[in-house]
Amino acid sequence: MTEQSKIKLPQELPLASRRGFLQGAGAAGLGLGLVVGFHWMPRNAMAQKAAAGTPAMMNAFIRIAPDNTVTVLSKHLEMGQGTYTGLATIVAEELDADWKQMRTEGAPADAKLYANLAFGTIQGTGGSTAMANSWDQLRKAGATARAMLVSAAAEQWKVPAKDITVSKGVVSHAATGKKASFGQLAVKAAGITPPAGDVPLKDPAKFTLIGKDVPRLDARAKSNGTAQYSLDVKLPGMLTALLQRAPLFGAKVKSFDATKAKAVPGVVDVVQISNGVAVLAKNFWAAKLGREALEIQWDDSAAEKRGTDEILAEYKALAKTPGLPARKDGDVDAAFAKAAKILEATYDFPYLAHAPMEPLDCVVKLDANGVEIWAGDQFQTIDQMNAAGVLGMKPEQVKINTIYAGGSFGRRATIQSDYIVEGVEIAKAINGRAPVRLIWTREDDIKGGRYRPMYHHVLKAGIDDKGEIIAWQHRIVGQSIVTGTPFEAFMVKDGIDHTSVEGAANLPYAIPNMRVELHTTKTGVPVLWWRSVGSTHTAFATEVFLDEIAAETKQDPLALRRKLLTKHPRHLGVLNLAAEKAGWGKPLPAGRMRGIAVQESFSSFVAEVAEVVLQPDGSWKVDRVVAAVDCGMPINPNIIRAQVESGIGYGLSATIKPGITMAKGEVEQSNFHDYEVLRIHEMPKVEVHIVPSKEKPTGIGEPGTPPVAPAVANALMSGTKMVFRALPLPPTATKSA
Numbered sequence: 178m179t180e181q182s183k184i185k186l187p188q189e190l191p192l193a194s195r196r197g198f199l200q201g202a203g204a205a206g207l208g209l210g211l212v213v214g215f216h217w218m219p220r221n222a223m224a225q226k227a228a229a230g231t232p233a234m235m236n237a238f239i240r241i242a243p244d245n246t247v248t249v250l251s252k253h254l255e256m257g258q259g260t261y262t263g264l265a266t267i268v269a270e271e272l273d274a275d276w277k278q279m280r281t282e283g284a285p286a287d288a289k290l291y292a293n294l295a296f297g298t299i300q301g302t303g304g305s306t307a308m309a310n311s312w313d314q315l316r317k318a319g320a321t322a323r324a325m326l327v328s329a330a331a332e333q334w335k336v337p338a339k340d341i342t343v344s345k346g347v348v349s350h351a352a353t354g355k356k357a358s359f360g361q362l363a364v365k366a367a368g369i370t371p372p373a374g375d376v377p378l379k380d381p382a383k384f385t386l387i388g389k390d391v392p393r394l395d396a397r398a399k400s401n402g403t404a405q406y407s408l409d410v411k412l413p414g415m416l417t418a419l420l421q422r423a424p425l426f427g428a429k430v431k432s433f434d435a436t437k438a439k440a441v442p443g444v445v446d447v448v449q450i451s452n453g454v455a456v457l458a459k460n461f462w463a464a465k466l467g468r469e470a471l472e473i474q475w476d477d478s479a480a481e482k483r484g485t486d487e488i489l490a491e492y493k494a495l496a497k498t499p500g501l502p503a504r505k506d507g508d509v510d511a512a513f514a515k516a517a518k519i520l521e522a523t524y525d526f527p528y529l530a531h532a533p534m535e536p537l538d539c540v541v542k543l544d545a546n547g548v549e550i551w552a553g554d555q556f557q558t559i560d561q562m563n564a565a566g567v568l569g570m571k572p573e574q575v576k577i578n579t580i581y582a583g584g585s586f587g588r589r590a591t592i593q594s595d596y597i598v599e600g601v602e603i604a605k606a607i608n609g610r611a612p613v614r615l616i617w618t619r620e621d622d623i624k625g626g627r628y629r630p631m632y633h634h635v636l637k638a639g640i641d642d643k644g645e646i647i648a649w650q651h652r653i654v655g656q657s658i659v660t661g662t663p664f665e666a667f668m669v670k671d672g673i674d675h676t677s678v679e680g681a682a683n684l685p686y687a688i689p690n691m692r693v694e695l696h697t698t699k700t701g702v703p704v705l706w707w708r709s710v711g712s713t714h715t716a717f718a719t720e721v722f723l724d725e726i727a728a729e730t731k732q733d734p735l736a737l738r739r740k741l742l743t744k745h746p747r748h749l750g751v752l753n754l755a756a757e758k759a760g761w762g763k764p765l766p767a768g769r770m771r772g773i774a775v776q777e778s779f780s781s782f783v784a785e786v787a788e789v790v791l792q793p794d795g796s797w798k799v800d801r802v803v804a805a806v807d808c809g810m811p812i813n814p815n816i817i818r819a820q821v822e823s824g825i826g827y828g829l830s831a832t833i834k835p836g837i838t839m840a841k842g843e844v845e846q847s848n849f850h851d852y853e854v855l856r857i858h859e860m861p862k863v864e865v866h867i868v869p870s871k872e873k874p875t876g877i878g879e880p881g882t883p884p885v886a887p888a889v890a891n892a893l894m895s896g897t898k899m900v901f902r903a904l905p906l907p908p909t910a911t912k913s914a
Contacts, residue, residue, distance in 0.1 A: 271319030280837025305876020481701025516639030534581025553582020629707030680715030772891030824881025
């Protein structure tokens with residue numbers, strides 16, 4: 178999710194009017210000028226908890242228990258990216274807590290308290306915004322809670338608050354020798370009126386946790402099996418549901434016969450919902466066999482029936498005509514007219530599945546008063562509203578328990594809340610007589626849509642007689658992620674979907690005459706943001722084309738980038754650091770080659786140098802990737818390194834493995850045997866170097882992905898003199914003179 182503005186939602190929204198639920202200028206993504214919202218829980222709620230002797234709520238984000246544990250309520254989903262640890266680190270730093278006492282759990286679905294400030298009034302995770310939008314908010318929450326603990330101690334000990342110190346979870350008064358833990362003071366502190374105005378925040382020079390490699394809070398639970406995912410939730414009488422969806426996107430159920438399905442031992446019921454036919458059973462295997470026994474007739478009159486080859490051919494034809502302007506600097510046509518040389522190239526990108534290790538699933542418990550949902554939920558507010566719309570309830574009657582998710586890469590952040598709505602519809606269809614666990618199988622996931630869109634790019638550059646780039650034209654053809662969704666009114670400006678052109682329309686290179694155009698296509702294939710969204714394809718097209726220009730003009734690719742980035746110090750900073758650490762310019766052994774790429778995404782800057790080894794038979798392998806990252810002040814360097822490594826692995830998978838293809842509208846892949854992902858033996862050695870920064874933190878979950886594919890392609894091009902203009906890259910390359 179991208180774009181620098183905010184989304185606002187009304188308090189109630191029926192499902193049928195989703196298109197109108199956004200108010201004000203907005204789009205999902207990272208806002209540079211975040212409005213810091215900090216909400217206190219009602220004082221009576223805190224007092225009630227304190228009076229009961231249970232853990233005390235210091236504010237909406239911090240709970241302190243009598244055993245001295247401090248729990249941070251995370252408004253963001255933990256799906257493997259380290260959010261729980263990062264958010265807890267911010268709080269612990271300002272609270273002066275001991276890291277050993279810190280805990281994190283998912284916050285309730287309540288946008289009034291837990292909205293993502295980058296999104297406006299939506300609670301949700303995406304666009305690499307978790308740390309960025311929480312930074313000021315949680316620093317203030319931690320500092321305010323600390324001040325309340327100090328006030329409680331001062332009142333209890335009858336000493337001045339200014340003479341009290343806090344260190345590693347212990348509140349002390351040196352003159353009297355009195356000490357108390359947070360847990361001992363929490364009940365009293367929770368009843369104190371928070372200090373008025375802004376509480377002083379810690380000088381970053383005195384940070385003891387931020388910038389350090391503190392251990393991940395979720396590591397132990399994920400190692401010993403106690404971490405709770407949706408598949409771990411067990412409720413009395415719960416039924417497992419599998420849904421048979423149409424083989425073609427856009428097809429609907431015409432009729433079905435459930436006789437054979439109901440004869441399968443363990444099958445309890447078969448119901449039709451809006452998206453297909455669901456089989457409910459006492460266990461997964463019975464549900465699977467029951468689904469296989471269904472006899473369904475489909476109405477495919479409105480279905481997408483084209484194959485990917487046909488769609489791409491239409492894209493290529495469309496690319497021969499001008500598109501809508503996404504950027505226009507200078508006089509591009511005049512510059513081309515006087516260019517000494519013109520270079521042109523086309524680049525193609527396939528549909529891509531998200532393929533997280535945990536496919537979509539949720540548990541739904543429905544009764545007359547409301548519905549309770551357990552899920553690795555990424556868009557709590559939208560999912561609440563869509564679930565409420567299905568049931569004719571108010572959003573506050575939808576309780577969402579956000580638990581761990583085994584990856585997402587954008588897949589769980591759907592405006593339509595597809596898997597949540599399916600689960601709720603099934604529970605409604607059986608009148609809530611049993612809790613329902615909806616499971617998407619791996620095949621459901623790979624064939625189920627919401628792909629990274631397929632794209633076709635055409636680039637053209639004008640070079641003068643000195644080898645300088647004087648004109649640049651970039652034409653992009655592809656499907657919009659947000660058209661037809663409630664985001665369209667705010668994310669599509671003058672016909673331009675920002676998610677289609679990001680990384681191209683904001684290209685940082687100093688080229689005096691530049692034009693970026695977009696053709697937005699319409700297909701029946703459902704698409705969605707995919708890790709790093711538009712930069713997944715624009716970075717490859719622009720960075721590979723730049724290397725082609727460097728080769729044509731006999732310039733070093735690094736030197737060319739440096740020359741074009743003189744007004745972009747943060748781009749230059751990561752570029753120079755990656756080049757230095759990779760040994761750019763130093764001789765390499767025979768058969769080994771280097772390539773470089775740099776990209777800004779989600780307000781973070783990443784440069785990567787790939788080293789590729791070419792074998793005599795033409796096969797090749799990425800052996801080493803050196804990355805430099807500037808994501809503002811590093812909260813936890815170890816998590817930053819892990820996320821960049823993860824992004825490189827994810828991006829490399831799309832670099833060398835085939836994407837999603839369709840024949841006559843039907844997806845041809847079904848599981849990891851034919852939709853391959855990177856295996857551990859294919860992962861290169863990765864070095865991550867973090868640029869020291871005093872800037873506010875920015876995103877890191879996604880920015881590591883875009884540079885790896887162009888860096889690899891550029892390495893191959895440097896050693897073989899071949900050009901590589903499509904992903905995935907071919908498995909063999911022929912070295913030429």
